[in-house]
Amino acid sequence: xxxxHERARxxxxxxxxxxxxxxxxxxxxxxxxxTLAREIQQPTVIPxxxxxxFLAATAEGHKGELVxxxxxxxxxxxxxxxxxxxxxxxxxxxxxxxxxxxxxGARTLIVxxxxxxxxxxxxxxxxxxMDDHINxxxxxxxxxxxxxxxxxRFPDLSAPYEPGxxxxxxxxxxxxxxKLHRGVYVGVLGPNLETxxxxxxxxxxxxxxxxxxxxxxxxxxxxCGMRVLGVSCVTDCCLPDALKPADVAxxxxxxxxxxxxxxxxxxxxxxxx
Numbered sequence: 001x002x003x004x005h006e007r008a009r010x011x012x013x014x015x016x017x018x019x020x021x022x023x024x025x026x027x028x029x030x031x032x033x034x035t036l037a038r039e040i041q042q043p044t045v046i047p048x049x050x051x052x053x054f055l056a057a058t059a060e061g062h063k064g065e066l067v068x069x070x071x072x073x074x075x076x077x078x079x080x081x082x083x084x085x086x087x088x089x090x091x092x093x094x095x096x097x098x099x100x101x102x103x104x105g106a107r108t109l110i111v112x113x114x115x116x117x118x119x120x121x122x123x124x125x126x127x128x129x130m131d132d133h134i135n136x137x138x139x140x141x142x143x144x145x146x147x148x149x150x151x152x153r154f155p156d157l158s159a160p161y162e163p164g165x166x167x168x169x170x171x172x173x174x175x176x177x178x179k180l181h182r183g184v185y186v187g188v189l190g191p192n193l194e195t196x197x198x199x200x201x202x203x204x205x206x207x208x209x210x211x212x213x214x215x216x217x218x219x220x221x222x223x224c225g226m227r228v229l230g231v232s233c234v235t236d237c238c239l240p241d242a243l244k245p246a247d248v249a250x251x252x253x254x255x256x257x258x259x260x261x262x263x264x265x266x267x268x269x270x271x272x273x
Contacts, residue, residue: 002147004092004099011053011100015077019044021068022105023077025270026098026226028217030082030113031252033233035259036266037080040069048081053096055089057081066097072271077101084213086191091141095220099150102224108165108273109221110229110266114255115211116193117234118203119183124237125258127265128181129169130161130230133215134207137187141216142223151223160222165229165269172268178261183208185232187215196240209234231266233258 021044029036037043046066048054057064063080070076079101083094098109117126146153166182173180186202188194190212194202202210209232221228235251235258 002149004147005103005149007053008096008099008103008150011051011096012104014051015046015066015068015100015104018046019068021075023068023101024074024106025076025108025110025273026101026106027076027078027266028082028109028111029078029080030213030233031255033112033114033255033259033262034063034080036263037067037078039263039267040067040071040076040078043067043069053100055083055093057083058087072267074270074273076270077104077106082213082217085137085139085189085216086212091139091216092144095141095216098217098220099224102221102226106226108227108229110231110269111214111217112231112233112262113211113214114235114251115185115209115232116236116238117209118199118238119208120239122181122208122234122237124234124254126179126181126234127258127262128183128209128232128234129166130185130232131166131182132184133160133218134184134186134205135215137189137215139189139216141220151225155223157222160218160228161230162227165227168272169229169231169265169269172272173265176264176268178265180265181208185214185230186210188212193246194238196243199238199240199243210238229269231262233262
């Protein structure tokens, strides 16, 4: 057994000692999007500090808890809060929970995030399915010795976001009356917001939204054979010629207001998996 897989197994065993539940779906909840965790039935809440290898979630709007239970009739494990490279953490440590959840049994990962909208058709509070991504974070959690127990040396990224899950999410959104875009997420390191010139560049590259997370987790999930669905919440409009100073409190407020719609969407998607 490889070193990374062994570390992930130890993390999974620590979780099992608190509750022996094999999740069918893993969830990562972004900034201000913890509402979904409160919908989990018969929950067992485990602080990250009690799971070997998990880091401290220091970003605003991130609780730092793993919630186990059921949602939509499926067994789930939800990360209420994630880790970011801008917190000073190495990419491999940021994605360690994904590997733990895969070893625990999860085969599907649903990841959410708060992001800045660069597509002029997007508005604050809109939701966007991640159809693809661009990695401009300058890091990759798969760099270094590969642990073949977790996945292949050269994972294919021709479709990192499962087409079947994307189609399912669109059908569910249409039925529920939830407005849902479909576009490209670009991941940057942060923690600063972008300049006007950078927003122009990112938009010209083909990105619809920009954020500081998610891409490393998706790379790790694809590497270890998980199906991935990503949903972004647009918390502010990043149009270079109408750019306003960023307000973190306002960003969190917008995410919290959008959280009930995101919760309804994901809960129904899980029920239909």
